[in-house]
Amino acid sequence: MYDVAIIGLGPAGATLARLLDKSFRVIAIDKKSDNGESFHKPCGGLLATDAQKALSKFNLTLPKAVLVDPQIFAVRTLDTGQNLLRHYQRFYINLDRRKFDLWLMSLIPGHVEIAAPASCTEISRADEGFRVTYRRDGQNVTISARHVVGADGARSLVRRSLFPHKKIRQYAAIQQWFPETHATPFYSSVFDREITDCYCWSVSKDGYFILGGAFPLRHGRARFELLKTRLIERGFRLGEPLRTEGCLVSRPTSLRSFCAGYDGAFLVGEAAGFISPSSLEGISYALSSAQALAGVLNARPRRPNWAYRVKTLPTRFKLLAKDLKAPFMYRPFLRKLVMKSGLSSVRVVGDPDIC
Numbered sequence: 001m002y003d004v005a006i007i008g009l010g011p012a013g014a015t016l017a018r019l020l021d022k023s024f025r026v027i028a029i030d031k032k033s034d035n036g037e038s039f040h041k042p043c044g045g046l047l048a049t050d051a052q053k054a055l056s057k058f059n060l061t062l063p064k065a066v067l068v069d070p071q072i073f074a075v076r077t078l079d080t081g082q083n084l085l086r087h088y089q090r091f092y093i094n095l096d097r098r099k100f101d102l103w104l105m106s107l108i109p110g111h112v113e114i115a116a117p118a119s120c121t122e123i124s125r126a127d128e129g130f131r132v133t134y135r136r137d138g139q140n141v142t143i144s145a146r147h148v149v150g151a152d153g154a155r156s157l158v159r160r161s162l163f164p165h166k167k168i169r170q171y172a173a174i175q176q177w178f179p180e181t182h183a184t185p186f187y188s189s190v191f192d193r194e195i196t197d198c199y200c201w202s203v204s205k206d207g208y209f210i211l212g213g214a215f216p217l218r219h220g221r222a223r224f225e226l227l228k229t230r231l232i233e234r235g236f237r238l239g240e241p242l243r244t245e246g247c248l249v250s251r252p253t254s255l256r257s258f259c260a261g262y263d264g265a266f267l268v269g270e271a272a273g274f275i276s277p278s279s280l281e282g283i284s285y286a287l288s289s290a291q292a293l294a295g296v297l298n299a300r301p302r303r304p305n306w307a308y309r310v311k312t313l314p315t316r317f318k319l320l321a322k323d324l325k326a327p328f329m330y331r332p333f334l335r336k337l338v339m340k341s342g343l344s345s346v347r348v349v350g351d352p353d354i355c
Helices: 011-019 050-056 097-106 157-162 220-233 283-299 304-311 313-330 333-340
Strands: 001-008 026-027 072-077 085-089 113-115 119-126 129-136 139-150 170-179 187-191 200-205 207-217 241-248 265-267
Touching: 001 129, 011 026, 011 097, 011 283, 026 139, 050 097, 072 333, 085 333, 119 139, 157 265, 170 220, 187 304, 200 220, 207 220, 265 304, 283 304, 283 313, 304 313, 313 333
Parallel strands: 001 026, 001 139, 026 113, 072 187, 139 265
Antiparallel strands: 072 085, 119 129, 129 139, 170 207, 170 241, 187 200, 200 207
């Protein structure tokens, strides 16, 4: 019998595992390992300022091995439907997302049992807590735990198994890697209402060029191919893709989108719906929700689920405030007003690749 079973060791799960009191018997189950054949999360790999601030609260410094070239200080924002282009200063850190996650896993103390690479296949309630089954090295393993924590992202098995009525809007995140052939590396945000009511992105990274986007689930791949066609017409140099990645991404739209859990089960990070509805940035909320849950469990309150919900109320309202900002990004008329105004934009001298 474990005290806590953590499903997923992304930023949320790894942070929770690191912060839990060593008196707990903890098992953490994750698909990743330090070999190149295991799970890769589709992600542009940009660490936003909110995530940097969250890391600073733990007094953590990023190792050089996590960083990649180049570090760029402006984002090209392109509205293909209205033929608008602006540059906005941003202070992202360009990193290797897989190495970032593995680094966070390396900080987990030795008293935490890690089952990786392993895939959780079934979660159910039992008399004294929960029964968790995972598959590792071709065999099924079943364990029991008093508490279970879903840190397993948008497609959370914990959320689907224990809270199937808690729905949240989801998109298909698709991205491809290409050899970098642009004269000048760049980041970009791309908006095209015909393709998606969310947004698309590109990132130059260590000799590669990544193009991706968040698309409605219906005809997501066809929308992605249309995006590529339209960007090639505007000067993007793509060539033959080296790798294609895909996953689900959540986008909260109301308080009902969030689910912190109850009756001994908890959700953190994107599994709980804690992800920005405007930028889809989730690392900062993964770190902060994991810190909140660790503080609750370590304090051993009589009603831990209620205490965790109270602690995450500021996160919920912050995300709802982000939702108020979303129309200025995603509604063509409002976006046009903002981009035409030039508010907060920077003027870049020469822009040879995009026109």
